Amino acid sequence: MKSKRVDYILEKIKFYRHDGDKTKCLGFCATVEHAEFMAHSFNSLLGAGTAVALSGKNSVTQRQKYLQDLENDDTQLQYIFSRDIFNEGIDVQNINLILMLRPTQSSIVFTQQLGRGLRKIKGKEFLTVLDFIGNYQRSFLISSVFSREPNPDKKTRLREVSSDFNDIPGDTFIHFDKIVKEQILKQIDQEKFMSDSNQKKAYFVFRKDNGNKVPLLTDYIKRGSDLDPCLFSKIKKGSLLYHSYLEFVISAENELNSEESASLNILHKNNLFISLISFLETLLPAKRIEEWCILDFLFKNPSSQISVSELQDLMKKYVDYENIQNLRHACRVLSGEFWDSNENKKYSNIRFNFSADLISLNENVKALFKIQDNLSSEYKKWLLDFSEYAILRYDDEFGRNFYGFPFLKPYQKYSMRSLAILSNYEKIHSSFRGSGVIYNIPSDYFIFVDLYKEDLKKAEFNYDDRFITPSCLHWTGPDKWNQQHKIMSNIINHFEKGINTHFFIRKFKQVEGIPQDYIYIGDGVVFKDTVPKELVNPVFMDFTIHQIPDQMYTDFITKSDITNVE
Known part of the structure; x- marks a missing residue:
């Protein structure tokens, strides 16, 4: 049986090559029949005994024997094609080629399959991974796998894919064909990552990985998940907002019609308990340990x-x-x-x-x-x-x-509400806000910067807040403050007055309707020579800051071309 697709796969294997002399490949297939077809095709083209298909029908002993043959330089076996059985739980150290031949709905499964080839062994220089994307409608999942961020948002995904993940450390190189890259970027732009349906898909995948049990919050840490369960409470179902992780779980379990949904619904009927859980959620993730x-x-x-x-x-x-x-x-x-x-x-x-x-x-x-x-x-x-x-x-x-x-802590994310707690603020905490500057602590001013303002068309002045270098920030003050305003004067002369100016940065106020926290980049010192000599409002000036990491700087100065920021 001749297949153009098989010929194409073999052509790419020959083009990209692999480490070592003998091919030692795991191919992940869509079905058992697909695995058998691939093994038969490879045997026909490369010689009998070159490939084998394994499935749940094969005993553990048989699987182990074929894996040993694959690793052995003196045997003929070069390719094992399978469906699911090698996603996790095997220890094969010298795999030098991974073929992704099946669509996947889950970045977790993709990562598990990738991990089969990432074991280190003396003499193994690199791993070749060829992903023949079958599920183009979910092709954006690859942006989760290679991202350095644990929960990459839309803008981060776009930047990283556009640059072929060039900020990954070490000798790791990722290359996308032009058509593939365009497809992935298009999917990222169109996808609503923070939608109720997408977040529940992620939840269901993790639930399965959790032994088909309702995940507690601690399960995400114990299993090393990249999912941040605190984000689930920020999701909207229609116009309604989940007020806690538990409320999200109850909604998801009801959709699943799971055995646990009945007992969870009983918990949900206790208004006192739900109020307590909702209050606890406002303190997550913890920014101080005392509470x-x-x-x-x-x-x-x-x-x-x-x-x-x-x-x-x-x-x-x-x-x-x-x-x-x-x-x-x-x-x-x-x-x-x-x-x-x-x-x-x-x-x-x-x-x-x-x-x-x-x-x-x-x-x-x-x-x-x-x-x-x-x-x-x-x-x-x-x-x-x-x-x-x-x-x-x-x-x-x-x-x-x-x-x-x-x-x-530098480079941690903070909401204004969490900063009220960390400042021991003694007034109503929801009032801890201001026009870009909070000065409730006499010796510490908090300066908040939105780099890309969605309402610039409405503004009378173009607030040109931006990074000039990784250690220099251009800042524009509130529009009604000139140099004689008491707080602005304190900011300009903060060094002489013993006032610390703390900077908190975010690119967008919201992404996909979800309010974004600020990243704390440390304190700064004003360059007085950059303050206008004549009275102006708003006032603009440059600050020297602690040099921020290169990756963060690149992210801050790159405005992703996204259509679903709001």
Whole structure:
């Protein structure tokens, strides 16, 4: 049987070649029949015994024998074609060629297949991977596999594919044919990555990888998933927003009509529990550990109260510093002292008790742990999962380190709400915002920069905020401030006045309707010579900043041509 497609595959194998003398190839096929067809075709063209098709019909012993033959330089076998059985769980070190011959709906499966050839062994110089894209409608998945970002958004995917992922470190080279690249870029541009349906597809794939069990938040960390479950709570289903990871899970499980959906729906009917979970979600991902140190203790000891001094001792388990002001402020955050009127309506029934330096759960929340059936264990399971996830992720991102006050780590992402917490802000936290500058802390000004403003056509002035070099930022102040404005004068003379100017950068306010957090790039020092001599408003000037990483600089100065930013 002669096939133009098989001829094409062999032509590309010959063109790109592989490491070593003998071909040692795994080919991933769409079906068992497809694997058998490929093996038969290769045997016809290259000689009997060159290829074999393996499937679930073959015993483990047979599979192991063929794998040994493939690795052996003295045997004739060069190609093994299979469907699924080699996606994971095998240890073959000297594979030098991977053929992707099947469409895939999942970047996870693609990565698993790729990983079969990435084992290191002495003398193995490189791996050749030939992806004969069959599923062009999902071809954008490859942008997830090779991205350096754990959760690449649309703009990052476009930039990385356009450049053939040229910022991947080491001797790794990726090349797309022109037609393939155009197809992938088109798919990325048209795809709504943050849609409810796409995020649920990703969830279902991870659920399968999780043993077909409903994933807890901690499962994403324990399994090393690139998915960020905190993003699920930002997804809209129609006009409605999920308020927590759990609400997203309940919706997904109902669509799946899973066995677990009934018990999850019972949890969802408890308004008190859902309010508590929704409040916890506002503290994720954790940017400081104090709140979660308190929560973890109280969820494990629901009838107890704990003092601030006892919390100081407990904090030694997580960090190498003490800050009693942070602990007291965290207690006040949990007590709802800084909620606005809407938050008071949503969370009034879960407000924590804090008085005389003692904090405890209120009686409503304590009752969740006293229900005499399986519900109590389910409530506790989810609450403890939230606290464990927050602590594990915090440890991964911040460790035991102290980053000063305000507690800001360079290149971390922050929302304005999280910055209110990190600043020990003592007013309503939803009011922690301003016209690009927040100056509530006398010694620390926060300057927020949107590099690409979607509303420029409405603006009277073209705000030309931009990076001049990786260590120099051009900034334009609020439009009504000239050099004589008190805060602007403080910014211009910040060095003499002992004021730190902290810069927070984002490219877009929103991507696909999802508000974007800011990236903290450190503090800056103004070049006074760049401040206009005559009075102008707005005022513009240059700042020297800590040199940002090359990849980040490239991303900031590259405006992706996307049509679905809003």
